[in-house]
Amino acid sequence: MSQETQGSGPTTTAHIHRTEVDGIRTVHAASSGPVTAGLFFRVGVADETLATTGITHLVEHLALHRHGLSDLHYNGATAATYTLFHATGTPVEVVAYLNGVCAALRDLPLERLETEREILRTEAAGRSRRPGHQLPLWRYGAQGHGLSSYGEHGTWHLTADDVRDWARTRFTRDNAVLWITSDTVPEGLDLTLPAGTPRPLPAPTSALPVTPAYITGGSGGVVMDGVVRRSTAASLLTEVLSRALFTDLRQKGGYSYTADAHYSPRDNDFATVTAFADALPQKQDAVVGGFVDVLARLRAGSVEQAELDSARARILKQYDTPDVAAAQLPSLALDLLTGHPHLTEAEHRAELAAVTLDDLREVARELHSTALLQVPGRDAEWAGFTAAPQWSYDTSAVSGTRHRSLEHGSTVLTVAPDAVSLTTPAGQVVIRYDACAALLVHPDGGRHLTGLDGFLIRVEPTLYKGLTPDRTAVIDAAVPPAAVIRMPPRDPDDIPRPEVRSRVRRTASSRLGALFGRRRG
Numbered sequence: 316m317s318q319e320t321q322g323s324g325p326t327t328t329a330h331i332h333r334t335e336v337d338g339i340r341t342v343h344a345a346s347s348g349p350v351t352a353g354l355f356f357r358v359g360v361a362d363e364t365l366a367t368t369g370i371t372h373l374v375e376h377l378a379l380h381r382h383g384l385s386d387l388h389y390n391g392a393t394a395a396t397y398t399l400f401h402a403t404g405t406p407v408e409v410v411a412y413l414n415g416v417c418a419a420l421r422d423l424p425l426e427r428l429e430t431e432r433e434i435l436r437t438e439a440a441g442r443s444r445r446p447g448h449q450l451p452l453w454r455y456g457a458q459g460h461g462l463s464s465y466g467e468h469g470t471w472h473l474t475a476d477d478v479r480d481w482a483r484t485r486f487t488r489d490n491a492v493l494w495i496t497s498d499t500v501p502e503g504l505d506l507t508l509p510a511g512t513p514r515p516l517p518a519p520t521s522a523l524p525v526t527p528a529y530i531t532g533g534s535g536g537v538v539m540d541g542v543v544r545r546s547t548a549a550s551l552l553t554e555v556l557s558r559a560l561f562t563d564l565r566q567k568g569g570y571s572y573t574a575d576a577h578y579s580p581r582d583n584d585f586a587t588v589t590a591f592a593d594a595l596p597q598k599q600d601a602v603v604g605g606f607v608d609v610l611a612r613l614r615a616g617s618v619e620q621a622e623l624d625s626a627r628a629r630i631l632k633q634y635d636t637p638d639v640a641a642a643q644l645p646s647l648a649l650d651l652l653t654g655h656p657h658l659t660e661a662e663h664r665a666e667l668a669a670v671t672l673d674d675l676r677e678v679a680r681e682l683h684s685t686a687l688l689q690v691p692g693r694d695a696e697w698a699g700f701t702a703a704p705q706w707s708y709d710t711s712a713v714s715g716t717r718h719r720s721l722e723h724g725s726t727v728l729t730v731a732p733d734a735v736s737l738t739t740p741a742g743q744v745v746i747r748y749d750a751c752a753a754l755l756v757h758p759d760g761g762r763h764l765t766g767l768d769g770f771l772i773r774v775e776p777t778l779y780k781g782l783t784p785d786r787t788a789v790i791d792a793a794v795p796p797a798a799v800i801r802m803p804p805r806d807p808d809d810i811p812r813p814e815v816r817s818r819v820r821r822t823a824s825s826r827l828g829a830l831f832g833r834r835r836g
Contacts, residue, residue, distance in 0.1 A: 330344050330345075330639075330640030331343070331344045331640050331643070331644070331647065332344065332498075334500065336493060336500060336504050336506050337488060337504070337505065337506040337507050337508070338488040338489070338508075338510070339354075339488045339491045339492065339493050339506055339508070340491070340492045340493070340651055341492070341493040341494070341495070341500065342492070342493075342494050342495075342644055342647055342648055342651070343494065343495040343496070343497050343498070343499070343500060343644070344496060344497075344498070344638075344640040344641045344643075344644055345496070345497065345498035345638070345640070345641065346496035346497070346638045346641035347637060347638055348496070348638070349403050349404055349405065350403070350404065350405065350406050350409045350495065350496055350497050350501065351401065351402070351403040351409075351495075351496045351641075352401065352402055352409045352412075352413060352493065352494065352495040352496070352497075353399055353400070353401040353493070353494050353644075353645060353648065354399070354400045354401070354413060354416065354417075354491060354492075354493050354506075355397050355398070355399050355491060355492045355493075355494075355648050355649060355652050356397060356398045356399075356485065356486050356490055356491050356652075357396065357397055357485075357490050357491075357513065357514045357516075357652045357653065358371055358396075358397070358398055358485040358486070358490065358514060359371060359393055359394050359395045359396045359397050359398060360372075360393060360394070360395050360462050360463055361395045361396055361459050361460045361462060361463070361517045362396070362485070362514065362517055363462060363469070364458065364462075364752065364753075364797070364798070365457045365458065365462060365465060365468060365752035365753040365765060365798075366468055366469065366472075366752070366753045366797060366798050366799070366800055367468075367469040367473065367477070368462050368465055368466070368467045368468045368469050369435060369467025369468065369469040369470045369473070370469045370473055370477065370478060370481050371393050371398055371481070371485070372393045372435060372467060373428070373431055373432070373435065373469070373470065373473065373478055374398075374420070374423065374478060374481060374482045374485075374486065375391040375392075375393050375398055375400070376391075376431045376434065376435065377419065377423045377424055377425070377427060377428070377431055377478070377482075378391065378400065378416050378419040378420050378423070378482075378486075379391050379400070379416070379419070380419070380424055380427055380431070381415055381418075381419055381424065382412065382415055387402055387403075387404045387408045387409075387412060388402065388403045388404065389401065389402035389403075389404075389412050390402075395460055395463055395581075396516055396517065396582070396653070397649065397652065398486075400412075400413070400416045406497065406501040406502075407501075407503075409495070409501065410501050410502070410503045410504055413493075413504060413506060414503070414504065414505045414506070417505065417506045417507060417508055418505075420482055420486045420508060421507065421508065421509070423478065423479060423482055425475040425478065425479065428475055428478065432470045432471075435467055435470050436467075436470055439466055439467060446533060446535055446536060446538045446591050446593070446689075447533070447538030447539075447540065447589065447591065447689050448463075448464055449464050449530070449532060449689070450464070450530075450538065450540050450589075450687055450689060451463050451464045452464035452465065452522075452769045453522060453523065453528075453530055453687060453703050453769065454521070454522060454523055454540070454687050455519065455520045455521065455522055455769075456520055456521075456522035456752075456766075456767050456768045456769040457752040457753070457765050457766065457767055457768070457769045458520050458752060458767050459517045459518070459519060459520045460517070460519060460520070460581065461520065461522070461769060468753055468755075468800050469800075471800055471801070471802055471803070472800050472801055483509060484511060485511070485514065486508065487508055487509050487510060487511025487512075488506070488507075488508040488509070488510060488511070489510060489511045489512055489513055490511050490512070490513055490514050491508065491652075492648040492649075492651045492652045493506070493648070494644040494645060494647070494648040495644075496638070496641040496644065513654075516582045516583065516653055517582075519581070519582065519585070520767075522704075522768050522769050523687065523703060523704075524704065524708065525701045526684060526685050526686060526687065526701075527541075527683055527684065527685070527686040527687070527688065527699065527700045527701070528686070528687050528688070528700055528701050528702065528703045529687070529688040529689070529690055529694065529695040529696075529700040529701070529702060529703065530687070530688075530689050530690075530702075530703045531689070531690055531691070531692055531693065531694070532689055532691070533689055533691050535593050535594070535691070536571065536573075536591060536592050536593035536594040536599070536602055536691065537591070537592050537594070537599075537602055537603055537606045537688070537689065537690055537691070538589070538590070538591045538688075538689040539589070539590045539591075539606070539610075539686055539687065539688045539689070540587055540588065540589040540590075540686070540687055541587070541588050541681075541682040541683065541684075541685045541686040541687070542581065542585050542586070542587055542588075542685045543585065543586055543587075543588055543678055543681045543682050543685070544584065544585060544586075544681065545580055545583070545584060545585055545586045545655075546678070547658075547663065547666040547667055547670060548670045548674040548675065548677075548678050549578060549586055549588065549678045549682075550578045550586075550630065551623065551626050551627060551630065551667070551670050551674075551675065552588070552613070552675050552678040552679055552682070553576050553577065553578035553588050554576075554626035554629055554630060555613065555618060555622050555623065555626045555675060556576040556588070556590060556609070556610075556613060556679075557574075557575050557576035557577075557590075558622065558625065558626065559609045559612070559613065559622070560574035560575065560576060560590060560592055560606070560609055561574045561575065563605050563608070563609055564592050564602060564605045564606070564609075568601060568605055570592075570594055570598045570601045570602045570605060571592040571593050571594055571598075571602055572593055573591065573592070573593045574591070574592040574593075575590070575591055575592075576588060576589065576590040576591075577589050577590075580655075582653070583653055583654060583655045588682055590606075592605075592606055594691075596691075599691050599692075599693075600693070603690050603691075603693065603695070607695070607698045610679070610682075610683055610686075613675070613676070613679035614676060614679040614680045614682075614683050615676070616672065616673070616675075616676035616679075618672055618675055618676070620672065623670070623671075623672060623675060627667050627668075627670070630667060631664070631667065634660060634664075639660075643660075686700070687703070688700050705741075705742060706741070706742030706743055706744055706770075707742075707743060707744045707745045707746075707766075707768070707770055708768070709745045709747070710743055710745070711745070713729050713731045713733075713734045713735075713736040713745060714729075714731055715729045715730045715731025715732065715734075715789075716729065716730050716731075716781070716786055717729050718730065718779035718780055718781050718782045718786070719779065719780045720778060720779060720780075721777075721778055721779065721780055721813040722778060722813050722814055723739075725739070725740050726738065726739045726740075728772075728774065728779050728782070730774070730782075730786045730787075730789055730790065731789075732789065732793065733747055733748060733749075733793070734746060734747040734748060735748075735764055735772055735774060735790060736772075737772050744770045744771075744772055745766075746764045746765070746766040746770060746772055747766070748790070748793040748794045748795070749795070750766050750767045750768070751764055751765070751766060751767070751794050751795070751798050752765045752766060752767045752798060753765045753798050753799075753800055754790065754791075754794040754798050754799050754800065755800050755802050756791065756799060756800065756801045756802060757802050757804075757805055758802070758803075758804050758805075759776075759804070759805060759810055760775075760776040760777075760782075760784060760787055761773070761774065761775050761776070761805070761810070762774040762787050762790050762791075764790070764794070773811075774787065774790065775810075775811050777810060777811055777812055777813070778811055778812075778813060
């Protein structure tokens, strides 16, 4: 795959052709199977705010509604930084699908908005949460890449105008790339979309002052992610890590069934390496120890040449598949979408061949230095990991009305003109209104504030002395309107009530964390 030549018309490489369709950058290559096409847009969950989470997913659902039941294999997907519409079938079927998607994006069936809201909430309720789903919010906070840890808050309150404007400004021809597994562009395509501007990738945020760090949570095993520079060496290190975890924790120790690692580009400069090993409760200590030992071995450089050669061979297998040019189209399209240089096969092979054991050691050290480890019900300080902050960095005084907890007298909620704070024997959480990612407003008086750093305070009049409507009105008036989410009435059983004092004493530590101070997705 050589670089495209200069010129005003379509450009052709040895196997992959580049052109435009209705102003949309397009890449295509021959395939021996059915035609598959994908239309990428550079917009995803990380481009939203906590108050609008789900808006991209809503657009995706609305764009697909008119297709209804069909024998065509098609779907849509909303990821952190892109949205994809894809289909496999005959050229005529794929053309009809792509034309229908673009027609819907031009004129969304917003009469379906209420129905699609319900569908998204139902989908979310039935979706199992992946191991480590809380890691993004602890790393990034309640913004950007951290939003993948949260529910789709926007489905409760976004208006038709909100959704229409999002589609008009993000789902544009200049913010899209099309790929098709066909030697020629099928006839009959009408992908007319409004003009726009290419959207830059969202800038990463940080909610971790120190790494490597750890959190406790989950009961199914150990999860870790780390941020490394995007490179061929990093992808090779991930292969080595995956095999080492499998060998040590499953084959040798018999502690885990699943032990694996994955490499995923985050933006044009950095990638996320995620590793996971499951465990039964009685095996968790062994899994934590084995997991940490594998990481230590890799960053110490204790990797055999055979491990590197095996990882290199596994990656090179992608070039042994039939229709290899067509198989490369999705990754090429994503690189075009984000402006990342795309390696040719020759360039990739050369980079793979050049990676040394020293290179792997350096990537392993970078991975460890940025690691966030989730361990089940124990600490990891013995392994050199620092506990992620359980309380706010901002501990400056908040002056306002003080409301003592009806459950635990040493816990005080303060409502001030510029912030809300919660002070407990263990620590303090402060959420300033100008750094409020979302305010959930319940008709019964409850107010739930989430800060951009991911911390949460639930302001419940039923749980605090003297927390009258005039005090919650201070919060309502100060939080930026764009962060406000008006919720439907709660079931009476869902409105919290004070618990018996003796029981509170026994459970104060866990309740304070779960209900007030700690971050929760």
